[in-house]
Amino acid sequence: MKWPALPRPEGRQFIIGIPWFWLALFFLLPFLFVLKLSLSESTLAQPPYLDIVREFKDGLVVLAINLGNYELLLEDSLYVKALISSLEIAAFSTLLTLLLGYPMAYAIARAPRHWRLPLMMLIILPFWTSFLIRVYAWIGILKNNGLINQTLMALGLIDSPLEMLHTPFAVYVGIVYSYLPFMVLPLYATLIRLDMTLLEAAADLGCRPWKQFLTITLPLSLPGVLAGAMLVFIPVMGEFVIPDLLGGPNTLMLGKLMWTEFFSNKDWPLASALAAVLLVVLIIPFMLLRHFERRSEEAQ
Amino acid sequence: MNQARNTASDASWQAGSAEPAIRIENVTKTFGKTYAVDDVSLDIYPGEFFSLLGPSGCGKTTLLRMLAGFETPSSGRILIDGKDVTQVAPYERPINMMFQSYALFPHMTVADNIAFGLKQEGMPRSERDKRVQEMMELVQIVPFAERKPHQLSGGQRQRVALARALAKHPRILLLDEPLGALDKKLREKTQFELVNIQERLGITFIIVTHDQEEAMTMSSRIALMRDGRVEQVDPPRRLYEFPISRYAANFIGSVNLFEGVVIEQQGDEVLLQCDEAGAVLRVRDSRKMASGMPLCLAVRPEKIRLLAPGEEGPNQLTGVIREIAYLGDVSIYHLELPGGKRVQFTQSNVQALAEQPLTWDQTVTISWRPDSCGALSE
Numbered sequence: 001m002k003w004p005a006l007p008r009p010e011g012r013q014f015i016i017g018i019p020w021f022w023l024a025l026f027f028l029l030p031f032l033f034v035l036k037l038s039l040s041e042s043t044l045a046q047p048p049y050l051d052i053v054r055e056f057k058d059g060l061v062v063l064a065i066n067l068g069n070y071e072l073l074l075e076d077s078l079y080v081k082a083l084i085s086s087l088e089i090a091a092f093s094t095l096l097t098l099l100l101g102y103p104m105a106y107a108i109a110r111a112p113r114h115w116r117l118p119l120m121m122l123i124i125l126p127f128w129t130s131f132l133i134r135v136y137a138w139i140g141i142l143k144n145n146g147l148i149n150q151t152l153m154a155l156g157l158i159d160s161p162l163e164m165l166h167t168p169f170a171v172y173v174g175i176v177y178s179y180l181p182f183m184v185l186p187l188y189a190t191l192i193r194l195d196m197t198l199l200e201a202a203a204d205l206g207c208r209p210w211k212q213f214l215t216i217t218l219p220l221s222l223p224g225v226l227a228g229a230m231l232v233f234i235p236v237m238g239e240f241v242i243p244d245l246l247g248g249p250n251t252l253m254l255g256k257l258m259w260t261e262f263f264s265n266k267d268w269p270l271a272s273a274l275a276a277v278l279l280v281v282l283i284i285p286f287m288l289l290r291h292f293e294r295r296s297e298e299a300q
Numbered sequence: 301m302n303q304a305r306n307t308a309s310d311a312s313w314q315a316g317s318a319e320p321a322i323r324i325e326n327v328t329k330t331f332g333k334t335y336a337v338d339d340v341s342l343d344i345y346p347g348e349f350f351s352l353l354g355p356s357g358c359g360k361t362t363l364l365r366m367l368a369g370f371e372t373p374s375s376g377r378i379l380i381d382g383k384d385v386t387q388v389a390p391y392e393r394p395i396n397m398m399f400q401s402y403a404l405f406p407h408m409t410v411a412d413n414i415a416f417g418l419k420q421e422g423m424p425r426s427e428r429d430k431r432v433q434e435m436m437e438l439v440q441i442v443p444f445a446e447r448k449p450h451q452l453s454g455g456q457r458q459r460v461a462l463a464r465a466l467a468k469h470p471r472i473l474l475l476d477e478p479l480g481a482l483d484k485k486l487r488e489k490t491q492f493e494l495v496n497i498q499e500r501l502g503i504t505f506i507i508v509t510h511d512q513e514e515a516m517t518m519s520s521r522i523a524l525m526r527d528g529r530v531e532q533v534d535p536p537r538r539l540y541e542f543p544i545s546r547y548a549a550n551f552i553g554s555v556n557l558f559e560g561v562v563i564e565q566q567g568d569e570v571l572l573q574c575d576e577a578g579a580v581l582r583v584r585d586s587r588k589m590a591s592g593m594p595l596c597l598a599v600r601p602e603k604i605r606l607l608a609p610g611e612e613g614p615n616q617l618t619g620v621i622r623e624i625a626y627l628g629d630v631s632i633y634h635l636e637l638p639g640g641k642r643v644q645f646t647q648s649n650v651q652a653l654a655e656q657p658l659t660w661d662q663t664v665t666i667s668w669r670p671d672s673c674g675a676l677s678e
Contacts, residue, residue: 195401195403197399197401197403198403198405198406200368200370200390200399200403201397201399201403201404201405201464202405202416203369203370203389203390203391204368204369204390204391204395204396204465205391205396205416205417205420205464205468206391206392206417206420206421206468207391207416207417207420208391211420215416216405219407220406220407
């Protein structure tokens with residue numbers, strides 16, 4: 001018997017279907033749960049919320065949708081402040097990782113070939129240790145009787161310890177340190193592909209090295225800058241561990257607030273509403289990235 | 301091939317009167333232990349279309365990159381208009397280059413690419429726009445002004461690269477394999493355009509190529525390179541007709557080489573005992589040569605004449621035709637001599653419908669004049 005050939009379009013759809021299925025199962029479905037939860041009412045019970053599906057009557061589903069959680073998010077200035085503060089911290093840390101990561105990626109991409117792999121390893125190596133342990137290590141370094149203060153005092157540079165732990169400074173140190181590789185990797189990937197003869201052509205036409213960087217290297221590495229910025233900005237927006245361990249009581253971030261609502265206040269619906277809002281806020285920069293990517297694809 | 305151009309400026313380097321636009325003085329470039337360029341000295345004069353010709357790895361591109369300033373010579377000097385520029389950065393040299401890969405800026409439009417060099421020197425906007433327009437007209441790419449490089453064909457990109465390199469009106473333009481990426485038809489057309497543009501603008505062109513036909517067609521002079529050294533510098537016609545070495549003779553066109561020993565000199569003719577040909581051959585050469593000295597006679601296939609039966613001629617050899625290649629305009633014949641040596645000669649196909657004058661295994665006699673061949677000692 002002769003088997004009919006697999007029709008190609010269907011075959012393709014099947015292949016594309018796999019990631020779609022994956023996204024649906026592990027992203028869309030959980031998100032729908034969160035969305036459903038955010039529309040329910042909190043209560044003192046186990047679990048601590050009232051399901052929005054109240055009863056089935058004559059084949060009809062009776063829903064009790066509660067928008068109160070979202071109203072609360074808008075009314076209570078705490079949440080708006082936390083959102084703004086998170087945006088600030090995420091934006092500023094993204095800028096810091098960019099300023100630090102760009103020269104690093106540039107140096108690695110321009111390093112002699114046999115140096116590139118060891119240098120990349122140095123960037124990636126910290127990943128092999130637990131994230132939590134690395135953040136805890138910063139407590140040891142930054143605290144009042146920690147490594148930095150002890151060294152500075154032993155050298156006689158300061159008399160009393162500098163207050164670093166539980167300050168915004170410590171939060172930035174922790175974030176920049178943890179997320180730097182996410183900036184360096186995509187930047188490296190774009191910079192290594194940059195055609196060096198373009199810089200020679202620019203030099204040949206009378207362009208000095210610093211201007212070559214501004215007019216050729218920087219614009220052509222913009223896709224890498226955007227990718228790196230997204231990889232830092234998005235997770236930092238929801239970051240919980242670093243502000244919790246290194247930040248002080250005044251460090252206001254959405255991730256921390258969500259944790260408090262979920263576990264301290266047992267207000268699952270409110271925490272879910274917060275999560276839904278955060279997602280929407282984060283989708284906007286992502287769509288901007290896609291827009292720029294499409295434009296740069298067209299340009300190549 | 302073999303179309304030596306005779307422009308007015310050609311005379312200057314022959315007379316040795318003009319100041320060279322570029323003087324290369326004993327330039328050597330080593331990478332580790334290899335000598336990419338080995339003690340090269342050249343004078344290139346204003347208005348020349350000068351070719352650096354050679355196989356890949358002969359050092360021609362390294363030499364060009366040193367002129368542009370992308371490489372620094374390990375030793376020696378480079379002078380532009382009498383000024384030592386050996387240590388001058390590329391962005392400060394009065395020289396522009398057209399890259400083999402074109403190196404167009406992918407994020408800029410055609411017009412912006414051409415304007416790039418003008419912006420660097422701070423030319424005012426209105427003047428700049430005018431110059432860009434002129435350049436686009438010169439290379440006929442006006443309709444593509446607002447396109448990005450990826451929206452152009454290979455030939456159009458090549459024109460943009462040329463326009464960009466010419467925009468600053470450099471006195472010297474370097475071209476690295478400028479036609480390498482084009483197909484044959486387009487390449488031939490562009491060769492003549494390049495020559496026209498060069499003559500119109502009066503710019504000194506220095507071109508790197510591995511294609512001998514390209515070098516022959518366009519150049520006023522050719523420097524043939526070999527293993528980092530300059531083998532011979534001459535106008536195309538001289539290089540073709542009077543190569544100084546076996547290497548030069550072989551690189552440009554086809555050649556038959558006869559190894560032999562000098563018997564004696566008769567006036568300005570040298571008599572050569574050639575065992576491969578089984579004959580005594582004559583070559584015109586007035587240089588003093590001791591008898592017994594090894595010498596090589598080089599004769600181009602088209603210089604060989606077919607003798608009619610009973611006809612006598614100098615350098616007369618008889619053999620059997622073993623191979624025939626019909627190329628349309630000419631046919632190439634391989635003649636096998638009694639000793640086994642093969643000689644190539646060509647015949648123009650003058651008549652379209654004529655019976656093939658020669659066939660396989662036919663025994664024929666060939667001859668060439670002593671002043672139609674050359675003597676090579678190297």
